[in-house]
Amino acid sequence: MVTLASEHPTATSPYAREERLTSWFVGVAIAAVAVGMLIGFLQSLEHAGIDVYPYLQPFIHSYYQGLTLHGVLNALVWTTFFICGFMIYIAVHAYKRPLTQPGLADATFWMMLVGVVMAAIPMLTNDATVMFTFYAPLLAHWSFYLGLTLVVAGTWFVTLVLALTHVAWRKEHPGERTPLAAFMALATFAMWSIASTGLASEMIFFNLPLSLGIVEGTNPTLARTLFWLTGHPIVYFWLLPAYVSWYTLVPRQVGGKLFSDPMARVSFIMFLLLSTPVGLHHQFTDPGISETWKLVHAFGTFAVFFPSLLTFFNVVASLESGGRARGGKGIVGWIFKLPWNDPTVTPQILAMLLFAFGGIGGLINASYIVNLAIHNTAWIVGHFHLTVGAATTLSFMSISYWLLPRIMGRELWAPKLAMAQGWLWFGGMIIFSNALHRLGLLDMPRRTAIGMAPYLRDGSIPVAQEWLPILPFVAIGGTILMISGVLYILVCAMTAFASKRLMVPLPPMQFSETQAGPEHGAAILDRWRPWVTAAIVLVIVAYGPTLLELLATTSMNAPGRRVW
Ligand code: HAS
Ligand code: CU
Numbered sequence: 248m249v250t251l252a253s254e255h256p257t258a259t260s261p262y263a264r265e266e267r268l269t270s271w272f273v274g275v276a277i278a279a280v281a282v283g284m285l286i287g288f289l290q291s292l293e294h295a296g297i298d299v300y301p302y303l304q305p306f307i308h309s310y311y312q313g314l315t316l317h318g319v320l321n322a323l324v325w326t327t328f329f330i331c332g333f334m335i336y337i338a339v340h341a342y343k344r345p346l347t348q349p350g351l352a353d354a355t356f357w358m359m360l361v362g363v364v365m366a367a368i369p370m371l372t373n374d375a376t377v378m379f380t381f382y383a384p385l386l387a388h389w390s391f392y393l394g395l396t397l398v399v400a401g402t403w404f405v406t407l408v409l410a411l412t413h414v415a416w417r418k419e420h421p422g423e424r425t426p427l428a429a430f431m432a433l434a435t436f437a438m439w440s441i442a443s444t445g446l447a448s449e450m451i452f453f454n455l456p457l458s459l460g461i462v463e464g465t466n467p468t469l470a471r472t473l474f475w476l477t478g479h480p481i482v483y484f485w486l487l488p489a490y491v492s493w494y495t496l497v498p499r500q501v502g503g504k505l506f507s508d509p510m511a512r513v514s515f516i517m518f519l520l521l522s523t524p525v526g527l528h529h530q531f532t533d534p535g536i537s538e539t540w541k542l543v544h545a546f547g548t549f550a551v552f553f554p555s556l557l558t559f560f561n562v563v564a565s566l567e568s569g570g571r572a573r574g575g576k577g578i579v580g581w582i583f584k585l586p587w588n589d590p591t592v593t594p595q596i597l598a599m600l601l602f603a604f605g606g607i608g609g610l611i612n613a614s615y616i617v618n619l620a621i622h623n624t625a626w627i628v629g630h631f632h633l634t635v636g637a638a639t640t641l642s643f644m645s646i647s648y649w650l651l652p653r654i655m656g657r658e659l660w661a662p663k664l665a666m667a668q669g670w671l672w673f674g675g676m677i678i679f680s681n682a683l684h685r686l687g688l689l690d691m692p693r694r695t696a697i698g699m700a701p702y703l704r705d706g707s708i709p710v711a712q713e714w715l716p717i718l719p720f721v722a723i724g725g726t727i728l729m730i731s732g733v734l735y736i737l738v739c740a741m742t743a744f745a746s747k748r749l750m751v752p753l754p755p756m757q758f759s760e761t762q763a764g765p766e767h768g769a770a771i772l773d774r775w776r777p778w779v780t781a782a783i784v785l786v787i788v789a790y791g792p793t794l795l796e797l798l799a800t801t802s803m804n805a806p807g808r809r810v811w
Contacts, residue, residue, distance in 0.1 A: 264345065323379055362394040478529055494558070511561055512768055590648045608630040624693055628693050651742045
């Protein structure tokens with residue numbers, strides 16, 4: 248691992264060690280998404296009837312092994328490693344102090360890296376073709392489960408490192424409000440640490456014992472319920488770091504100020520409270536779970552919609568302050584004054600635009616009755632490519648263009664190419680996601696090698712004829728996304744290792760100023776105990792009855808299945 252942080256001008260940074268750790272995390276994240284995006288391109292070709300997998304033997308055996316690699320590398324590794332690196336960077340610059348336990352932070356990185364390698368090997372040997380949700384009773388090699396468990400455990404250590412640093416900062420700054428960006432980083436990891444207990448329980452009590460042959464069977468419904476206890480809040484673990492940038496960096500980058508600091512804190516506290524007790528909205532069609540609790544979770548899902556609506560309002564108002572500060576006039580004139588050619592900002596605004604549609608789609612998903620029409624269809628794939636594939640991924644790409652020069656001590660390579668990459672991702676995602684949404688409304692199933700399915704063309708399923716004219720657009724969008732992805736990897740690699748060294752360190756990092764500052768918010772917004780306690784109580788109330796009922800009414804009698 249190249250320890251560049253000590254070799255470049257920013258080595259004078261008081262946080263050189265943390266910046267080096269950030270470069271490790273971000274380096275692994277970019278390597279993962281490079282492979283994951285390429286495989287995604289092959290998946291999109293398959294939908295258009297171009298099946299390259301026979302030519303990739305013995306490296307990738309099937310569409311389903313490709314889908315597992317695509318989902319795990321992009322949705323689990325790219326996100327988690329980028330988030331750990333970015334949030335550590337943000338925290339030390341917001342607290343203006345180094346981590347209290349840098350050694351533990353470094354060790355956590357290595358533990359998580361070992362976890363990724365452990366999970367990757369069985370995926371590559373076709374011994375873990377279980378998709379990124381690894382639903383029981385599908386059964387992968389035990390090292391896949393142990394590897395992912397190490398990654399999750401690593402995120403708990405990141406939470407610990409951030410919390411200990413917070414305590415130290417608190418002692419050094421009695422009575423001061425937590426800097427907003429640090430507050431947000433901590434809230435993100437606190438929410439995630441509560442949420443990931445579901446996944447950890449599934450691994451420890453179900454998947455690992457079964458895959459190690461310690462138990463004969465598993466309990467699919469209970470395992471799925473524990474998975475989705477984590478499975479919904481994980482999307483906010485992916486989203487909130489992008490929000491940290493939209494709230495605390497982008498307003499300054501567009502020349503404006505954040506509209507309201509207290510409103511931003513309320514939004515993150517609502518995510519801390521409401522992200523986890525809503526996961527049954529992924530299981531509306533699951534048997535064995537009471538309709539009452541499914542409905543309670545549906546209402547909870549509508550409630551967790553609100554912190555994003557607050558974000559919508561707060562962020563757009565902040566963009567407007569920037570647009571007007573740059574001379575924008577009239578009701579919409581300010582929009583054209585935003586820095587549309589700045590690759591460290593514009594792709595994030597494009598990500599916001601895509602996310603607005605992804606979010607509306609999420610509301611449709613959450614509608615108990617309407618969900619029956621789109622559940623397990625291509626619609627869902629369209630939804631999450633607008634959310635994790637755009638709100639998160641396109642924002643992280645743009646943040647990379649800002650972060651890499653700071654931690655690698657080199658200029659951003661080919662800024663115009665970086666900007667083109669952002670616009671290509673935006674355009675490609677519109678084509679790709681729109682096609683999938685439309686196919687989903689025509690009942691096309693997700694997670695299916697549809698391009699090669701005989702029924703696609705033999706007329707045995709009449710509605711399939713309506714998919715045929717739309718499927719090529721999945722490949723067209725996927726191809727544009729692949730070109731954009733290659734440009735992203737190219738710009739990042741050249742920036743990290745080959746572009747001009749910064750002969751003078753960049754100016755110290757600055758967060759956005761605010762129009763309404765932290766002092767305008769209630770002091771309780773800056774306390775953790777009440778909110779974390781309430782969050783845990785809400786999870787117990789929302790899930791306790793269902794988990795107890797499943798424990799009483801279902802058993803571990805489903806043998807593990809290897810269906811590939
Ligand atoms: Fe979702 C399924 C509901 C958000 C990801 N979601 C998924 C899956 C994934 C995923 C990966 O209720 C599939 C999992 C699987 O494999 O089965 N989702 C929601 C709801 C929200 C939501 C209500 N999802 C996300 C986010 C994700 C994500 C965020 C990743 C990062 N989702 C569901 C449901 C399902 C589901 C069901 C299960 C479906 C099924 O049946 O399987 C909400 O949180 C969305 C709130 C968002 C908004 C938008 C706010 C807009 C903002 C930007 C404003 C700025 C602008 C800029 C427009 C309210 C903040 C303006 C620009 C100028 C220049 C002015
Ligand atoms: Cu969800």
